Amino acid sequence: MNNVIEIAKIAKEASINALNISDNLRFEALTKIADNIDKNKQLILNANKEDLISAEKLLNNAAISKSAFNRLKLDDNKINDMIQGIRDIASLDDIVNKILWEREIADGIILKKQSCPIGVIAVIFEARPDVISQISALAIKTSNAVILKGGSEAVNTNNVIFEIISNTLNQISDFPKNIINLIHSRDDVNELLKADKYINLIIPRGSNALVKYIKENTAIPVLGHADGVCHIYIDEFADIDKVLNICTDSKCQYPSACNSVETILINEKLLTSVLPELLVKLRENGVEIAADDRIFSMYSQNKELKLIKACEEDWYTEYGDKKLSIKTVKDTSEAINHINKYGSGHTDCIITESKENAEKFMLLVDSAGVYHNISTRFADGYRYGFGAEVGISTNKTHARGPVGIDGLTIYKYKLYGNGDIVDDFIQHKRSFNKNFK
Secondary structure, X not given: OOHHHHHHHHHHHHHHHHHHOOHHHHHHHXXXXXHHHHHOHHHHHHHHHHHHHHHHHHHHOOOOOHHHHHHHOOOHHHHHHHHHHHHHHHHOOOOOOOEEEEEEEEOOEEEEEEEEEXXXXXXXXXXXXXXHHHHHHHHHHOOOEEEEEOOHHHHHHHHHHHHHXXXXXXXXXXXXXXXXEEEOOHHHHHHXXXXXXXXXXXXXXXXXXXXXXXXXXXXXXXXXXXXXXEEEEEOOOOOHHHHHHHHXXXXXXXXXXXXXXXXXXXXXXXXXXXXXXXXXXHHHOOOEEEEOHHHHHHHOXXXXXXXXXXXXXXXXXXXXXXXXXXXXXXXXXXXXXXHHHHOOOOEEEEEOOOHHHHHHHHHHOOOOEEEEOOOHHHOOOOOOOOOOOOEEEOOOOOOOEEEOOHHHEEEEEEEEOOOOOOHHHHOOOOOOOOOOO
16 A cells, blocks of 8 residues: 555544543643653754755755745744744643534434544645644644645754654553654655545645645645735725834735735825835835836835836735735725735735724625734734644635634534434424424
């Protein structure tokens, strides 16, 4: 049997064994993993240094993007965040095998809806080695088995973090084996996509090309997002200090993140008041600006701004770098229409002091996250209090937005009877309760 298929089969068996793990045992496992990552920080950093040396050559040859290179980097702060994320997940309330509701559908017939793990989840990701700890922790917390496939550019870091997690779990008695699994090559991915008999869900985290390829080449359900074309609409009633702070943070705090703003829409009434200060602020922070025809004609003579003219393609583009596009709109309705046409359904924000305009925007923008007066960079499982996330979903089924432990559970219906048969109801000998208890 193919090695990857064998791993998927073993993971399926592990997911069944995991159904019996108590929350206390999961807490113990996660706490020990956090402790061991803390003890092995230098080992992780050394492995990451090896990956960065190799990745720098790829960057110089344009084989990987600058944003991918930035996501690859680990430092003390990122590792500390990894550790804290695991501890936070361990401390979350247990949501597995919980009765969501219960009702008596007929005399003596009890129906219960109970949460349960999804089963086997495959996560295919690029660059970010901290993803391994996040997803492993979420899988353990929710009693799922997981198969991880990281990018080749992070192979050394991925291997070290995986070994720490795997060794920790193997040292805990009564903890099921093969809950966390790691595969390595691109050929492995192609085989993984065929394992629909064993894998219940695939979550891709990476480029548009990666997500598109996975969706087109598997029968396994896929959860995730292809693009992060996030918008900020600056309404006519916006506070200028909020505009400057939110726009700068949304673009510059971490430009390569999928929740970084890529297009700013500005109400035409602010083109001579708020806009000049915003353009200067963005340029001071090293942001390249692609402006629509109206803004370009007004401000291109200011050589310090170094504006370039935007084209249609810019409205669809996720730059993943210190670049954004900016466009004039007439009102909130036009901003909403632009976002619903060009956006990716990820995260979009309105800056305004008008409650009416804010509510209209947040009702009609069709995105997983709609924000009012706050940076798009808050679109993150950790910041939502989920401990971490397996990814951000723009799907409209099962899970949407940052996917934490809730998104890694599903439910089953349990029906309890006492020799009951449907024919009694068909023959009107018995009847269903009109008002469920």
